[in-house]
Amino acid sequence: MQLGIIGSSGLVGQELAKLCPSSCRLIQRVKKEDLEGLDVAFFCATNEVSKTWIPIALEMGIFVIDSSSYFRDKKGIPLIIPEINGHLLDKNTRLVSSPNCTATVMLMALYPIYKAFGIEKVVASTYQAASGAGKNGLMALETEETLSPFPYPLQKNLFLHESPKDQLGYSEEENKVIFEISKILHSNFPVEIRSVRVPVERCHSVSLFITLEKEGSKEEIDLLLSNMQGLKIDPSPCPLLAKNSYMVWTTPARMDRFNKKSLSLFVVADQLLKGAALNAYQIYEKMKENQLFIRQ
Numbered sequence: 312m313q314l315g316i317i318g319s320s321g322l323v324g325q326e327l328a329k330l331c332p333s334s335c336r337l338i339q340r341v342k343k344e345d346l347e348g349l350d351v352a353f354f355c356a357t358n359e360v361s362k363t364w365i366p367i368a369l370e371m372g373i374f375v376i377d378s379s380s381y382f383r384d385k386k387g388i389p390l391i392i393p394e395i396n397g398h399l400l401d402k403n404t405r406l407v408s409s410p411n412c413t414a415t416v417m418l419m420a421l422y423p424i425y426k427a428f429g430i431e432k433v434v435a436s437t438y439q440a441a442s443g444a445g446k447n448g449l450m451a452l453e454t455e456e457t458l459s460p461f462p463y464p465l466q467k468n469l470f471l472h473e474s475p476k477d478q479l480g481y482s483e484e485e486n487k488v489i490f491e492i493s494k495i496l497h498s499n500f501p502v503e504i505r506s507v508r509v510p511v512e513r514c515h516s517v518s519l520f521i522t523l524e525k526e527g528s529k530e531e532i533d534l535l536l537s538n539m540q541g542l543k544i545d546p547s548p549c550p551l552l553a554k555n556s557y558m559v560w561t562t563p564a565r566m567d568r569f570n571k572k573s574l575s576l577f578v579v580a581d582q583l584l585k586g587a588a589l590n591a592y593q594i595y596e597k598m599k600e601n602q603l604f605i606r607q
Contacts, residue, residue, distance in 0.1 A: 312604065314595075315349040317341045317364065318356030322442055322449075323378055326588035327353055349373050350604060353591055365406065372606050374598070375406045376591050383408045383491060390494050393593045394540045395422045400594070402603055407594050412586025413437050413484070413506070414491040417517050419542050419559040419585070420578045423535040425496060429524030431572070435504045435517055437488075439472065440550065441465060442513040443582055452510055465510050472506035482506055514550035515582040523572045532564040532574060541585065548579040559585055 318324040319337035328337055331353075338345045341364050346352065351374045354361050358381040365375050365382070382388045389399045390408045392415055400407065410418075417435060424430065441452040444460045451459035455466060463470045474483035481489075481504075489502045509516075537544055541559055545552065548560035559580040567573035580586060598604060 312350045312599075313348055314351050314353070315346070316353045316355060317345075317360065318354065321355055322445055322583055323587040323591075324353075324355040326583045327355060327592060330588060330592040343367065346371055346373060351376065351595060353377075353595070354379060355588070355591075369405055374404075374604055376409060376594050377406065378409045378587055378591050380411065380487060382406065383410065383487070384494075390491060391594050391597075392418055392422075392495065392590060393597045394419065396495055397594075397597045400598055400601065400603055402605055404598065404603060407598075409587065409591045409594060410491050410495065411484075411487045412443065412582035413439065413515055413517065414488045414495070415586050415590055416515055416559055416578055416580040416582065417488065417519065418492060418495060419539065419580070420519065420536065420561045420576055421492070421521070422496070423539045423542075424521060424523070424527075424532060425498070427531070427535055428527045430498070430500045431522040431524050432500055433492075433502045433504075433522075434520040435488075435502065437504065437506045438469075438509045438511070438516040438518075439484075439506060440509065440511040440513045440515055440582065443508075443515065449512065452512060461508065465508065467510065469507055469509045472508060511550045512554075513581055513583055514553045514579055515586060516548075516550065516577065516579045519576045519578060521574055521576070522570070523574070526572050529564050529566050529574075536561055536564070548577065550579060553579045553581050555584070556581055557584055557589055 315336040317338045320339045354377040358379045361379040361381040441448040447460045450457040462473050472482040472484045484506045485504045543558040561578045564574045
């Protein structure tokens with residue numbers, strides 16, 4: 312099976328290339344002839360590239376796994392985290408969207424709790440690394456004398472997420488997370504979120520305050536977290552621990568001393584891996600395992 316990575320020179324594309332077989336075709340600037348002969352194409356480029364080239368790839372009979380945000384909110388396009396909703400992939404699947412990195416990190420911890428007890432509300436603060444803004448983001452962390460994608464210096468600083476705000480003051484990043492959690496879980500519990508850019512090389516961190524629909528004990532919740540595939544409990548997870556790790560790291564549950572239906576978690580993961588490249592590759596592995604790559 313011939314694989315190809317469109318956007319192979321970007322941070323996500325580079326990580327994906329490490330996961331794929333050595334025969335994988337690395338494509339930096341896509342042309343139609345680059346797509347010929349591909350069975351599966353991973354798109355790790357901009358929304359504009361996905362908008363322009365994915366319909367062409369689909370017409371050529373190529374299966375597409377897209378890491379951009381362009382198709383995530385489109386009706387009928389599955390938004391997949393394999394450990395959570397990989398069962399939605401079937402023989403008719405031709406295009407799959409991989410979710411926003413922050414939403415993926417959050418959902419790996421939220422899903423087992425939601426499934427067992429239901430969730431009434433989530434309040435989240437995210438601490439997002441420089442690498443979330445690509446190579447220019449990393450350069451801005453290393454030196455201020457560069458073309459920075461950020462509105463403020465990142466060195467020795469932090470600030471609210473830089474994308475445009477809506478009328479209520481939510482950034483595009485925050486709205487993506489809210490929408491994608493709802494789409495993946497098929498639920499409409501409220502998510503209140505603040506996204507903060509921090510001077511960390513890679514790995515996003517999220518502080519979660521969760522109110523349950525049904526009361527659960529610390530022991531029950533910690534057991535659920537420990538049994539969740541791809542999730543690992545640590546008393547004090549941090550970006551240096553999570554860097555280059557395939558796991559999502561979470562604290563044990565800290566139960567609210569005032570409300571028996573509330574708890575908090577602190578979750579950390581390498582957003583270039585499980586938040587992006589690894590999740591996309593796991594989608595491919597899931598489809599391959601279930602023999603879903605059938606040309607129509």
